[in-house]
Amino acid sequence: MGSPDASETLFSARDPDQPPGTLRGRWGVRAGRAACGLALWAFLGVAAAANITGQATYRERIALAPDATLEVILEDVSQAAGVRMADIRLTNPGPSPIAFTLRYDADQIDPTHRYVVRARILAGERLIFITEAASPVLTAGHGQEVALRLRQPPKNAPTALTIEQLPATFKGDLSCAGCAGVRYQLNLFPDHAYYLRQSWLGQTTTPSIDQLGRWEMDPERQTLRLIGDTELPILLAMSAPNRLRKLDRTGQALKSGSNEELQRTSEFEPFKLRGLLRGLYQVDGGQGVFTECLSGQRWTLLPNSEQHTLQLAYAALKLAPGQAVLASAEGEVSAGAVLRVIEYDGLWPAESCANGTAPQPLDNIYWKLTRLENQRLGASTGDEPHLVLQTSGELAGSSGCNDIVGRWVRRGNALSFTQTATTRRACATGMDIESALFKSLAATTTWAIEGQSLHLFNAEGRQLARFEAVYLR
Secondary structure, rough: OOOOOOOOOOEEEEOOOOOOOOOOOOOOOOOOEOOOOOEEEOOOOOOEEEEEEEEEEEOOOOOOOOOEEEEEEEEOOOOOOOOEEEEEHHHHHHHOEEEEEEEHHHHOOOOOOOEEEEEEEEEEEEEEEEOOOOOHHHOOOOEEEEEEEEEEEOOOOOOOOOOOOOOOOEEEEOOOOOOOOEEEEEEEEEOEEEEEEEEEEEOOOOEEEEEEEEEEEOOOOOEEEEEEEEEEEEEEEEOOOOEEEEEOOOOOOOOOOOOEEEEEEOOOOOOOOOEEEEEEEEOOEEEEEEEEOOOOOOOEEOOOOOHHHHHHHHHOOOOOOOEEEEEEEEEEEEOEEEEEEEEEEEEEEOEEEEEEOOOOOOOOOOOEEEEEEEEEEEOOOOOOOOOEEEOOOOEEOOOOOEEEEEEEEEEEOOOEEEEEEOOOOOOOOOHHHHHHHHHHHHHOOEEEEOOEEEEEEOOOOOOEEEEEOOOOO
């Protein structure tokens, strides 16, 4: 990835309440055990899958329509708005009682938090049944089995919110803590995908940030939820048929006087979404196809040298015809569902879209250096350059020549390296990489994890280095 100018766009999960230069990465990686330089080692956590089982019942003798869908949701209700931890959707679920199994990541459960399971049945966008009361689970003595009783919503209850005539564009300049404002452009698509571009006003060096994911209307809370790779969904209330008002993280209205509204434009305004993308790649009839993990959108690949590199790597795996494999790449999506691969990142046969959607830790991962600014690193004949950011705050690794030690500090989305030092071996090769790596570590202010890659950025949002998670056995 080259150095972005003011017109370029980086793609990352960014906290919209943070000032420019603050990036948050939310596509994580799983790893086993990793060894690092200086004979140090760390145990790398593996997500612990677990299940909640139960039945959803309703008294009414009603035959559900073929397009009916049961949605079961696990929520963290420690905050007012609730944080969705997991969900499952069963299409045409059959008559009552309806059995379900809801899979969740046990590593994401905080024993001090409160969790509930709720459900609803919809026919298209129309709400048919809702839970009489959410069922507490997992903490405070509650288990992993639930019995959900559903009822029809009151006849005077508001119908599910709808946005007519999709696709639609909403735009507005919203307030920002510590900056002149953030220009939002939100594009909503009929398939429930969304693209969001945020541009920081008054900043000539900070690139725009693109996000994508899925949108849904919550008829119980009368809000639009943008579910992407951020820790919490972005919440918007429909304040008028053509206006959306941004809510805070708990689902409450922001302080009066602040500008927090997006206005629908008279015409749909597409833009080229650009960023680090993660999805399932396959070759179908000789054509490369990419199905993005978060949005579910399917794009055909524009032929170029990076796409050719991706296709060769796919062919080398010798998969069954048409078999999909998880891929990551920097790319640009244009109208007509066409993806231009800017830089191929990697294929991950052991991974799936579900593996990395939950936030993962930065620490205790073996990160192999793959790029320094504009220089892509090739295979190493000796000790490969790498870092391990240990939970204790210690930094360990190798420059490819010398061992690295130091400290690292993360404050929210900010990241800095201090007290870095190396052994003093003189090597025939690799000293230029060592020097550039140390300069990059000194200039690092923010980070992002996308797929299997860790990206380090400076205060202007320029990528300094990229690392790849390595599985060691």
